[in-house]
Amino acid sequence: MKGALVTPVIVMVVVYLLLKFVVPNIPGSAPLPFSVIILYMMLTLSGIGMFYTLSKDSKDAFWGPMERFLTGENIGGMQALRWGLLILFPLLVGWQTYSSTAVSDQPPGENRTIHPAPPGEYAGLSNPVAKTPDAIQQGKGFYAAYCSPCHGGNFDGKGPAARGFNPPPANFADPTTIAMLQESYLFWRIKKGGVGLPIEGMPWKSAMPRWEVELPDEWIWKIIMGEYDGAHQSPRTWE
Amino acid sequence: MLVMAAGLLSLPALAFGADATPPAPVEYRDVPYVGSRNVIWVIAQLHLLLAGFVLGVPLFAWICEVVGWKGGEKRYDKLAKEFTKLLTSAYSTTALFGAILLFLLIGFYPKLMNYLSDIFFPSFIVYCILFLLETATLYLYWYGWDTMQDGGKKTFHIFLGFLLNFFAFFIMIIPNSWATFQSSPVVLAEGSDIARAWAATWNPTWWPVNIHRIIANVVLGGYICGAYAGIRYLSSKTPEERSHYDWMGYVGNFIGVFGLLSLPFAGYWLMREIYQYNQQMGITLMGGFLSWLFILQAMLIGVLFLGSNYYFWIGMTYRIPGSDLKYKKQMLAMLVALLVCLGIWMTPHSLVASMEEARKMGGSHHPLLGVFGVMSAKMTVANLMILVTFMSFIMYWRAGKQETAGWATAAKVFMGLVLAVSAIAVIVLGVWGYFVPAIIRINYFSTSQVLVVLGVMLTITPLTSILLKSAKTTSEMVWGVMPPRAGYSLVLNAIMIILLMTLMGYARSSSRVHWHVYGVLRDTSQYAYSPALGYASGIMALCTFLFCMIVAFIFWVATMGDKAKTPAVASKAGLPHGLPAMAGGSNALDEPKTSKF
Incomplete structure (x- = not known):
């Protein structure tokens, strides 16, 4: 027994x-x-x-x-242990209460919202650039120039600058990242960057630049095509 | 209750809110301290839960009656009547809460109600007529039960039961059209009032919600009847009562499980339609701030699956002598499978982690467990849990019986193969889903997983039924010997499904964010924000508590007459377990009995 x-x-x-x-x-x-x-x-x-x-x-x-x-x-002979438990249990509860309320230099755990909903004007946009080998190649070129320092030449989020960020840049080769999203979502995120995260996107921790100030829309759409192609993923579609 | 009381007592304040000469029509009114939204939230949720109960119960009460009528077993008729008795007292309370909700909506949200009335007025009329018909049918069905027991009268009574469900179905889907229109409105072209109402009714999420709700109502009704039986079992004083309420608890749990098996499929279809209707709304629900609700949902559904299976397994070990040793390994295997699946289902994509932990993981996605956080994994484990639960039921069905057919061994090998191949197919499709475009996964792989599981059910159920027709009984089922924890697990299941419905009610409403009618009529009140999840959880818990209190009161009133008829014979010692185990009572019933009541 x-x-x-x-x-x-x-x-x-x-x-x-x-x-x-x-x-x-x-x-x-x-x-x-x-x-x-x-x-x-x-x-x-x-x-x-x-x-x-x-x-x-x-x-x-x-x-x-x-x-x-x-x-x-x-x-x-277990009586002593029983009394010990009687003393230990309130102490454990007290310790737990103290440690959860005491001042600490550690920030609390976060339930981060990675994919907040895009504004209405972006939802449902489709890529206006024709998907041709040239356009994809151009997109990869733009990606190499503007994105790969953080997101990596292999699209795996391990660019030379990635080590400086916490949370690190997204890994596009992971099938649970951009493969879950529509192209319009990426367009919004690239265009508006971390500062453009909505209220929903707490705790707003993203060092992504606001690329709309440097890149024309057409380049952003081409970068998206290059990203998907390079990471061997497909965007979410409904057709 | 406090929120409701404060809301109702504050109603006179509305008169002050409505100034005599307002510069413009009043758009909103508020309740001091409590808040009009909170009052509406609680009343609407209570109305919905009561409505779910009174629309779900007639469905299986009628099926029980038909089974009793066709099979000649009187106990099914008695069970159906007992279900219907609960229904009659709950029906008026539902209508009462519906009326309170309507008055409060007109008072607090006149702009919205004016807008909705303008579109849906023709369906308001149909709804009223249906309510009259439903009420008349319910009166005839209930009060005519004893007099319509034989011959053609019984056939007519069965027909009344059919009508009851027929009207109830339309009573459910009409208000669904109002609520779903708020979430997924369609463009209303110019036309007659009826044409506009018809167009608004056929909005993209209407049918997915209709199907999802009808199944959820059956699940709610089944588990609440199970909880009722569990409580009656715990307080029963005679062996007859014990065996009746033990059996009723079993039937309630079975109905709950029966619905639960198909509920995730309907939920998946609904979410798919929402996503397709509006990407923003879909992301808010499944990827945005409401996505954490789906982790809570996984936990609640998981507890439901575990609770239902636990009840099945206890039923086997106590009701069917000898089963505890015979099926122990299978039960352990199924339990481990359920827990592993639940662990995967409850693992979020972005884990709750401190900064240090996140740094070590390389972000909020764990490199290994991150794959559990997306739909491919969730769909796979949901399907596997359904498969395990179905097998749990089949095992219960076959326990205590010895197949005598010559082809029994071949049939059992075939069933084992079907199950094994199906489980492997579900897992392969789930893993493969990571490597194909999302549309392929959603349209083909997820659908195939559902079809595989349905195929297993449609193959094994009739095969088992045929196999058991010629089987001999080796151990008679003994009713009324379950331990107290079986009754408590039935109550737990009921609380879980109520919590689940309050949670999903919040999710559905909050997905509209700051819109009364999504993208059409903006919420300009002071409550045009989504309440924090912690705050919402508090209201959900309050709604669950209030609903349980209301149901307990209704059941108490409904059974008052029974107590008057039953002579008081037993003392506390006559209870199945003396005092409740929680109060230090003995576990006399833990000793399985071999006598048959």
Whole structure:
């Protein structure tokens, strides 16, 4: 019966170690933020709770020791631990409260809105430039001149200037970025840049220049064509 | 309740707001401290939830009645009658909230109501006529239940049930046209009043919302009836009551799950239409500030799936002796599959991260988990969760039975293959979806995933049915032996679906941003802004709480007569579990019984 409590603890520890140390070390991966680790740990805990309460036997084996410990019923030498928990628990709550309200030099976590809705005048615009090899080639040329220092020659967001930005420039080769958007959206973002982000686009962290002051619209449309072609992606369309 | 009371008590203040000689027509009126928008928000949400209940319940009450009529099982008729009893008392409350909503809208938003009345007046008339017909039919259906039990009278009663649902459907879709017109208005050419109303009614999101709502109403009705049965089960005093409400809880959960399986498909279609209608609105919902709601939605739907499956699995281990050992591994596998899918569904594209964490990740997208944040992943896991839940139901159906047909083994291998191939197909299409243009994924891959899952259901359900016709029962189903946590899980499911509907109600309204009628009639009131998500969550929780209180009151009133008829026999010890487990009661019912009630 002891196994019924040991197994869940092992599962929780294994999942934590997996998320904290294994996933970040997979090639191409990165450390997971605390919010994601907590989310997955809560799911695991819920699953354990569900599985061990499916039948009476497993429920008793799982919950029984905890109930006996909490009520102090026949736990012998564990009494000291029980009192320790009684003291430790309020201290943990106090520490959590303190650490969440104490002054810190760390900015709080952000729920960034990456894709705010474009203004009405941009929604539904179509690229007026004919999609010819020449136009795409020209677009790539403009891209190399104006965009690649940040977004990278390989369209992967790893240009020589990218290291200076947090958040870093978008990776167009990632199928979850420009492939999800219509060309009109990119036109708006390139034209208006970070300063043109609407209220919805909090926390407005973008160093993207406002290219409308330097580039004519036709060049911007060609850059968009070059970007999609170079990153091997297709814009979202409805036809 | 406080918001409602404050709103109603503040109504006299409207008289002061409406000055005797205004320079221009009044466009808005407000309620001090509470805010007119909040009052409308709460009343509209409560009306919608009540309406969802009274339009969803007749559908399956009628189906239960037909099943009882055709199959000759009286318990289905009794169940249908009990559902309808809940309906009668809820119906008048729904109408009452509808009337309050109308008066408040006229009072607070005269400019908007004037505009909508000008377009939709002909449908107002149709709506009133339908309400009269629905009310008369409901009275006949309910009060005629006992007298129309035999022969041709029963056939007529069944016909009344059909009419009830027929009128209810149109009662639902007419107001849907008003609300969807606000979100996706169409150009109204000059013409007669009827022609204009007709054109406005056929707006791009009308049918997607109609389909989505009718399914959601069935889900809401099923889970609320399940919660009602759960509470009655927890407080039942006799074995007969226990077995009846245990069975009713099972039916309620089954209806909820049945609807839930098809709800994501309808939701996907609706979102697709919104996106296609207006890119701005689609992005605000799915990529902009409202996109965080869909993470909450994933959590709520996930809890619903987990809660429904948990109830199925507990049902197997307690109602079908011997099943806990036989199906333990399968249950664990399904649970792990559901949790993994839910984990992917709940993972946002842009993760909540501190500056340091974001720096380490190289932005707010995780290089590995970022792929979970887009529709290709979400559609895949939603379909897989539906598949798992369907298999959970099939497992429940087959538990305690031994197939005797000679082709049973071949059939089971075939079903296993169908399931395995379908799951692989759904995953392959999902992964492939990252490497094709969005339009291909949306129009072909996502549709194919849905068709694959529907194909599995349409193949395995009849096959299982045929297989079980000749099967012998090895373990009789024992009703009334479920532990208290089964009743609580039914209540949890009901709360989850209510929260889900309040959440999506907020999403649908907020997607119009600062427009009463999107792109046509601008909101110029002081409330022309979208409330913050935290604030909105507070109102959603309030609406959920108020709705639960109203439903509890309605059910209490509806069952008052039953209590008067039932002699008080049992003491607290006679309850299925003594005192509720939360209050320290014993878990006597955790001991599975083999006797059949």
